[in-house]
Amino acid sequence: MTRKAPTLEDVAREAGVSRATVSRVVNGIRNVDPAIREAVREAIARTGYAPNRAARSLVTRRAETIALVVSGAGDDSESEQNAFAARALADPFFGRVVSGVVGFLRPRSMYPVLMFAETEAARQQVLAYLRQGSADGALVFSTHAEDPLPALLAAESLPCVLFARPALPAPLTYVDVDHRQGGRLAAEHLLARGCRRAATVTGPLDLPAAQDRLSGFQDAMARHGHPYVPIAEGGFTFDSGASAMTRLLAEHPGIDGVFAANDLMAQGVCQVLRESGKRVPEDVAVVGFDDSSAAVACRPPLTTVRQPMEEMAATMARLLQEQIEGELTEPTSVIFEPELVRRASA
Amino acid sequence: MTRKAPTLEDVAREAGVSRATVSRVVNGIRNVDPAIREAVREAIARTGYAPNRAARSLVTRRAETIALVVSGAGDDSESEQNAFAARALADPFFGRVVSGVVGFLRPRSMYPVLMFAETEAARQQVLAYLRQGSADGALVFSTHAEDPLPALLAAESLPCVLFARPALPAPLTYVDVDHRQGGRLAAEHLLARGCRRAATVTGPLDLPAAQDRLSGFQDAMARHGHPYVPIAEGGFTFDSGASAMTRLLAEHPGIDGVFAANDLMAQGVCQVLRESGKRVPEDVAVVGFDDSSAAVACRPPLTTVRQPMEEMAATMARLLQEQIEGELTEPTSVIFEPELVRRASA
DNA sequence: CCGGCGTCGGAGAGCGCTCCCGCGGGGACA
DNA sequence: TGTCCCCGCGGGAGCGCTCTCCGACGCCGG
Secondary structure, three states: OOOOOOOHHHHHHHHOOOHHHHHHHHOOOOOOOHHHHHHHHHHHHHHOOOOOHHHHHHHHOOOOOEEEEEEOOOOOOHHHHHHHHHHHHHOHHHHHHHHHHHHHHHHHOOOEEEEEEOOHHHHHHHHHHHHOOOOOEEEEEEOOOOOOHHHHHHHOOOOEEEEOOOOOOOOOEEEEEOHHHHHHHHHHHHHHOOOOOEEEEEOOOOOHHHHHHHHHHHHHHHHOOOOOOOEEEOOOOHHHHHHHHHHHHHHOOOOOEEEEOOHHHHHHHHHHHHHOOOOOOOOOEEEEEEOOHHHHHOOOOOEEEEOOHHHHHHHHHHHHHHHHOOOOOOOOOEEEOOEEEOOOOO | OOOOOOOHHHHHHHHOOOHHHHHHHHOOOOOOOHHHHHHHHHHHHHHOOOOOHHHHHHHHOOOOOEEEEEEOOOOOOHHHHHHHHHHHHHOHHHHHHHHHHHHHHHHHOOOEEEEEEOOHHHHHHHHHHHHOOOOOEEEEEEOOOOOOHHHHHHHOOOOEEEEOOOOOOOOOEEEEEOHHHHHHHHHHHHHHOOOOOEEEEEOOOOOHHHHHHHHHHHHHHHHOOOOOOOEEEOOOOHHHHHHHHHHHHHHOOOOOEEEEOOHHHHHHHHHHHHHOOOOOOOOOEEEEEEOOHHHHHOOOOOEEEEOOHHHHHHHHHHHHHHHHHOOOOOOOOEEEOOEEEOOOOO
């Protein structure tokens, strides 16, 4: 505890070589005589040496750390701040993201730093964190459309990669799924099952993702002879899905298929349908989006459009890494293809 | 981007003072003339100075970072490793933990680094991370009983605080809830509602927490004239709760109350009960444990024993901080009181 | 047998910061 | 008015590492 940790110097003395040579061995640099390399290795093992991260960072100007930022809107109360973190993590989406990021980072002995940026103060903390070199870059997950963080990051040219195309256009790298294509998959599946009066519950339409899922759905429906599709806007929550479905049912009692823009809303849709005496999928087929744990938990289990989250998150980490290394100077986005997962609901 | 960040030196020159004085201002050390302090503040603002974390860490020997480690068992396959992370985060428990930790850390401009230690290699990475001073200490959440990580940490006297009392005793600080008291609360509530043939579905009995919940429950029942209580062991999952309840029902069809050692199992219990034509709570009252989101999602919503997770997690962070500062040299554990949350199931 | 070239190890200069120490000046007390 | 003290500032020495030179040695060719 109190006895100080061995340094490069100590190892060098132990091995009878210079600091520089030990450094070369530690960093796996060529041009070291195998015999010496072995001697150094042993000295390292004997002393229990571990390179000091701070000292290394100081000269390499690299923290070997990246921030995973969950960004969004919230008020300034302390309780709200805590609730924000809890809510963000409660989303099953999040576990898959972390899983993908960690999958990429871990082989590189890196670990993500978890940050939340739901207030202006918190955003400034994130910026400060990056400016002072505590992290080399940020992976940003925005939970609402007008998130100012991406623009702030861009303004200081701090390396970052966004999840999803930002609503406010910015010259930044992002990773997204082809939402239009997802909407199309849902439409075609509903059509293929024989639905003739399909409706959709959208996400908040200020979000590009929600818009695209809707327009992909509408386009495909129109192309198959259904130019008019009843729509109701929701807020990506269970309750908003339920109330949207209630509205839809009131105006269009004959609906035989519903595309909900995420699984949580699809669950709400199913509940309202059940309470109205409709069977899923016999009377009304329901398709969700995300393939989250909600899709499996739902009764009946949801047919849903899957985003390859882990892969997308890992790609974000890779793009960020390349940006940090300077291999990537232009914004370079990657769009993934969604996939339909068939379960019982449609 | 390429233009280098301003240093203390730059600010000092700008303000016409020495590096040391700027450092004093930055670190809020007294003994600085107000006029000079103001001048330095302005120079800082003008230059956009942000102190370099690595340089500071190098001399203070402090990373100002703590690791949040989710530790457990798993095999070495890559898919399993990712699954471990995803599974850990999916647990609603986790969101509350992070929320509590962040609540403590954020006012100190600190952020947790997320690590997983489900394999020996991963554990070594965690140790290396701490040894090289990348983090000052670890908050450890073990997902299974024989987790070797705490002992490894203790052996190197690396600062750490555990969630829950370890099954393998170790001289380490931990934070826990009074599980016996929780079991007692459940028993007394069931008794007070008039249950005369209560049973319990326990957690894995190699976990101290599961043992204590059980013995607290048994003791209270015995004290009220019910020395024999049917028990069935579960594994803290939905399915294990369901199958435990099936076994219980086969042997003791007259059960009128069940204490399940966590909410997930309580959900399984409720489902089996429903399928057996028993009403909850009219025919059988059910009490869960944790007050997780499952408790609210369950039909009917669960009466459950609540652990103050956020507060516990914040306390862990505080204890770790004190340990790092050297204010706390002896293992000092804190036990929280659980609380009964009444909902519809009992 | 000698010169040139290539290879491998060592010396040393920082990276940006903190903190110890010492000095100068002004106020208070005798 | 003189002396002492204390407050506030600057100088400078590292913290542990990387990396650029540079020198030394060995090998090969002439």
